[in-house]
Amino acid sequence: MASGEIWRIQQHLQGIQAITYKRPAYSIVVAVVLTLGLFIPQLLMNWRTYRNFHHLSQEELRLQKLSDRIVYLDEVLTMSARMNAATGNREWEARYRQFEPLLDAAIQESINLIPEVYSNQDAKQIDIANQKLVAMENRSFELVRQNQARAALTLLSSPEYQTQKRIYAQGVEKRHQQIEQILQSRNQSYHQDLRLSFVWMILTFFLLIPLWFLVLHILQTYLRDRNLAVAKLENINQELNTSVQRLEIAQRIIQDEKISSLTQIVAGIAHEINNPVSFIRGNLTYIQQYSQHLVELINLYKQEIVPIPPQALAHMEEIDFEFISEDIPKVIQSMLTGTERIKEVVLGLRAFACLDESERKIVDIHTGLESTISLLQHRLQAKSTTPVIEIIREYQQLPEIDCYPSQINQVLMNILTNAIEAITMSSTTTGRILVRSELAQPGWIRISIIDNGIGINPSIQQKIFEPFFTTKPIGQNKGLGLSISHQIITQLHQGKLYFQPSTSTSETQFMIEIPTQLSKTLYLDFPQGSDKP
Template sequence: MPLRLILVVPFVLQIFVAVGLTGYLSIRNGQKSINNVVSQLRSETSNRINQQILFYLEKPYIINQTIATGISTGQIDIKDIKALEHFSWRLVNQNTVDFLQTGTPQGKSVLVERLEEGFIVARTGDTDLPNRQSYRLNNEGKRATLLETKKFDPRTRPWYKAALKAGEPSWSKIFVSASGLSKATISLSQPIYSETGSLLGVQNSNFRLSRIHDFLKSVKVGLTGQTFIVDRSGHLIASSVIEQPYKIRAQELEQIPAAAIENPVIRATAKAVLERFSDFVSIDQSQQLDVVLDGKRQFVQVSPIQDGHGVDWFSVVVVPESDFMAEIDANTRTTMLLCLGALAVATVLGIYTAQLITQPLRRLSQSAEAVADGALDQNVALSHVQELNVLARSFNEMTQQLRGSFAKLEQTNEQLEQRVEERTVDLKEALQELQHTQTQMIQAEKMSSLGQLVAGVAHEINNPVNFIHGNVTHISEYTRDLLALVQLYQREWSNPTPAIQDKIDEIDLEFLNEDALKLLTSMEVGTDRIREIVQSLRNFSRLDEAQVKEVDIHEGIESTLLILQHRLKAKVNCPPTSVIRAYGDLPLVECHPGQLNQVFMNILTNAIDALEESNLDLTYQAIETHPNQITIRTAVIDAGWVEITIADNGPGIPEEIRQHIFDPFFTTKPIGKGTGMGMSISYQIIIEKHGGKLNCCSTVGKGTEFMIQIPIKLRDTADG
């Protein structure tokens, strides 16, 4: 890295990190303050909305209670329709309530309502009159103008029936006002009973939801915030931006779910509440959450509204984060501009400072490179900076010393080269001796472990197999005797009892007579086969015999082939490998049997590996056309030597590889499949242990042949 960057970058980074961290903390603190302010704002707004709506809903309840108490105590005569009409007019005229209605069990009714035009009408019905007359009332509450006459019976109306069914004050569902204004309305009705418990009538007050809309519209939440009311089922009741959040068809009101409303803020907020709480029913206290709409965060608070008489709503306050982030974003931009300005100034100053320092150092660096290339006659000009001036003087003195030191080094180097050559010769001899010793140790350990394993397994198998084989003969005799006895019984007693005949049929005695002897014969054959395998393992290991012994070479070869039989058998994608034996008439050979068997094992294993590798890209039919073969020949080549030849028809070994196959640790197999010691150890066993010869001939594409020659009588020098 250039020194200029080392000087400039840390200085610039310091300023950038300091200013950036300051700006970041400022933004975080501003964000935290905004979150606190918004949290307080939506909580206070929710409380204000809840209090006002409960205040609205409390008025009809108080008025109904006042009228019901007056009627039940006799202060108001419910039979005096005109007096009741005037009393209701006074309450409506005082703006206490907009709608009052009273019905009696006899079918009489009084309704006083303030219309949106501002005047008050009275709709009065009497059983003596078949119809209900609607009058416009004057400023004194007297009837002025007859507006219409319609048939009406309060006892058939839903509010009347609902009050009798509930037996207490209760709110109705939202419905369309019957006054023709097509306004969403809810009514609070309660039954009126006398002191003796008899029904005197039903008092009803209507409340128009448009008043809630007007109130929500007047509540300012930030710059663009919204408020709305939903019920427990998630239907929209009122909104600060939607004057009519429902559909009216043929004087029937259809509520719209807030999650399906066209307003994107209300729709997204309702969906977010449903995703978090599943439904509005599970919300029992105020909840605050954040909603992302078009990539912008909205702060939301949901608060329950309950008056104890059937109203179970939720007020929802939505405050956009953007209403409060404008000033913070402006401060952020200012902070970023200051950071960029500070970074630019720091960069310019850093470059200027680095220039003053790096120019003398560059001259010194160039001179140092020249010295490294061998030009020792360098002289650096002095600098105006004190420290660099000292460095230049030191460099000049160093070059003078180097010229003298190099002259001495040349003399020392000549002496060192001569010593290295002498030491290299010694190391080569030691390395060869070490490799030879290591190979012998590995071979000894391997043969010892393998022999112990094979002998142990053979011994453990031999005892139980001999026991089974010895007893199978007796079992066979006993079985024949028992079957002969059963047959004698059948001949002498030709009419067995039904129980005996059932048992004969159940066990299928005729089949049992035939199959039992076959099974025993199979068991004898099996135990004989296991004993042969055990004997082969013992012959292969030769650990129970003397180290040097006269043995039958063919017996060792057959033992090795028996052990490798599982690799010679046919497989799913490959036919069997045939072994062609061309044995000569060999005498007993004096040798190390276990080690010689190891040589047979290594050569045969490599031959099988070569054949399997050549079969990878061939089909079953192609292999069957040119089958895999291993040919083993033995012969006496003169009076004192025997020759064993093992050949395969595999892919062969290239000449550049064949020259190294007897080298220690040389292998062409993948990592984990070969150690490179097998053929090296085999070479040592034949050459050093037996004083014989081991050669390899191979032709690429035709196969490989190994020739082993050992003396019939082991020489004394071979044991050494």
């Protein structure tokens, strides 16, 4: 290539460079256009992936509910037919006719959601078995109407009925497996789209880094005025500080709204559960009395009418009257015990949410501890993959404290939940959580919660109270529990929440220290419109 031609190319490039540095807007426009051109497809891909995932989640949830409902309704119909044949009571046929269209509707909705599962050969076999079962059950109803209850019961106990019932049950189970396979295939497709989106994001990132480095270099060259740059930097710093302050206020407001919503929800749940439970418990007392009177009356007839008519004696043996007379009081007593447990749970919910007590109040801290432990009772039981967890209480006599009860309960719930999760993730065979209350110093109380879970890695102990910090996978935890708890204790209650390192790496100790009396002007520190974070 001739030197003159090289010189002309160099001059041309220098001209382009001069225009670029003198008019950086051109470079910015090009960078923005390229950024939008690369990010818009990324956004569209992410939106499509999210939409598919959301649809898949909704469909999977609905199919699971429909599957459970179909199994339940099928069992109701079978039980109604058999009870109709066993008792000759026509009310069971009415119950059968009541639930039959519900089962058809549930099956039809399931077909609409995933029709491919209902159009194969297995589905046809299930349908044939179902038709035969329905035909035999309808035949049993006809026999009962003709006063042939024993024949109806024999029909429903026949090998043919049991065979068709087994074919139907196996077919339904196989259909469930096919639905799970289809949903799993769709889920794999979603993950493939997600991986593609991630690859595209990485490529976009590597393409845009050099471009924006060039744009920044051009802007740096163009904005030579140091005073303007410093002023701009100070302005950005001020905006950042303002944003951080707004974020902290927003966190407190969100926490307040969550507590308020929880209070309303618990109020509704307590009301809706308490009324029917009271009705049931009240009627159970009468049922207990009536059943006792009926059994006594029958026993009196047995004593007075000797010998007992053969037909009555045969019927008493058929229904095992002696067992029924002994079991009825036990059944009613178990129902009374169950209603009492429901009542305790409702009271625990009310105590935890502190209904009508979201403001400052003088309370016993042990009440909040016990209501929180009661709500977590189901998570303390042993399961197939988790050990039983024992709660050890070491309570001292403490004065009542001035606090926001619902906020304190939220802190206790967060820390106890973390302790339970730490134990379930460990290899221990017996979980243990020690809850200790004591006087820290005059005018202060201390609550200690110690578990024998997996412990906290020393490398992250300084970060556990930071917002959005979490050791769990993305999506399982927002990392706000301990951060919000720390704000509630330190800012709202003028106390301390800290982690106490243990000599044993398998133990975690959290300490809560709060004064028994809060400052009367504490509310002045909160944002307008909310008297607590």
